[in-house]
Amino acid sequence: MPSGIGASYRSLADDVYKSTTVAENKFSVIESVKKAFSFSSGGAARRSDPLLTRTDAQQATPEGGAANRDRKMPASASAEETALLGTMPSDSMDDIELRNIQLQFPQARTMSREDSQLHEERVETGRGSVVVAVQGNRSRPAILTYHDLGLNYVSGYQTFFNYIDMRALLENFCVYHVTAPGQEEGAPTLPEDFVYPTMDELSDQLSFVLSHFGLRSVIGFGVGAGANVLARYALAHPGKIEALCIINCVSTQAGWIEWGYQKLNTRHLRSKGMTQGVLDYLMWHHFGRGTEERNHDLVQVYRNYFERHVNPTNLALFIDSYIRRTDLNIVREMDPGRKNNTHTLSMPVINITGALSPHVDDTVTLNGRLDPTNSTWMKIQDCGMVLEEQPAKVSEAFRLFLQGQGYALRVSRKSLSASSAEVAPLTENKMANYRRASLEALDVVSKLQTQTPAPHWSASNINITENPISEAVVC
16 A cells, blocks of 8 residues: 555454455644645656545545445455455466466277278179178178168278177177178279169179178178168078168168159269268268267268268269169068968068168168068167167167077176076196096996906996086077
8 A cells, every 4th residue: 555645554343354444543634735735746646646535535524434434445455355355466367377288189080991800802793893891700600781872881880890799799700791882992983884783783792792701691781772782682582691680771662852862962973073962961861860969070970981982983873773773572461371472571670770860761661561570670769870879779689689589699607697507617627636536436446346246337438528518608
């Protein structure tokens, strides 16, 4: 506070603390006026000081002290107030400086074709060659996948089959990812005179794939256009498909609206490449509407993939073949005597869709044409692209579906319940003790044979086997 202005200041202690002070009248009014005129030579800054005017008013009027009680002092002017309130003066905040601030972004998800667990092979068929990526032990039962429009095995199945639950499932199966002609990542543009296979011809290519790898039968797993291809193959070769898992499958031919949109898309893909209109249609086809609101990062990943890693000319050929598809002509027959002569899917089928997918009605139509005794329709909430947005639910449904078909999945003994029958594996020490006890028993038997006649026992009659139930399985 300024000093020498004719008043000293003290804190009020009669009430609860108030952030103000009151002047003590130690000098007369004349002395205060003299002091004020003595400071007038200090310049305009001193004359305009509000403290001088306020002090004179306090001395001139007896109510000056009471008026000052209601006045607030600046927060930075009193060290005593700062100490009582436990705060720092506002002027010292100017000295604070933020340093070493770094922005951290979440790790971007990428789709990489370079996976050490996958081995690509090119298989020659009657209508060109296809790329097949093999994942897992080839001695295991086979799962054959087929992708949707604009996708391949990298963008369509890599994330799902690398999910933790599916990794455990893959220990008992081998997956064969089939890619449509020209749809693999980094594929060269197909020749202009190349006639792209129809949907029926794409399904016939699967026979060459099964022959190439020596597969008698497979479990089908398809999405969208790939599900339609697998359904056609299952209708033509019911003995080659043991079970079928189809997602967003369409069993009817293309309608006028779909045909018009896709024709416009194919024209743009051939002439201008991946335009914004084509990109928006692909995003709607896979995710439905409102995708950016529920999963913005996933949308950006697929937008970037469609723009940079898809051959637009080859995609136009695939789309054109898909919109020229024919009806599957599946008929539901409830008469048990006529089921054998009905054109339908005779193998177990699980029909999956997302609640936000634009293909919900198509899956309902397909479900109405399937045999209800061997088919299941499943709609997963809060998603459009089920493999990306709800992989846990799809993997659990697929696992239970396979168990229902009789496939046993290995489970560790620790995960079994206490009531389950558990047989501990025999270690090498246990086997050595068992053999030693068996040899001692043979010696006893031989001694008894020399003393008393008894049935002849030979070492060949005693078989020492390993634990026949070395693995616990659940069905």
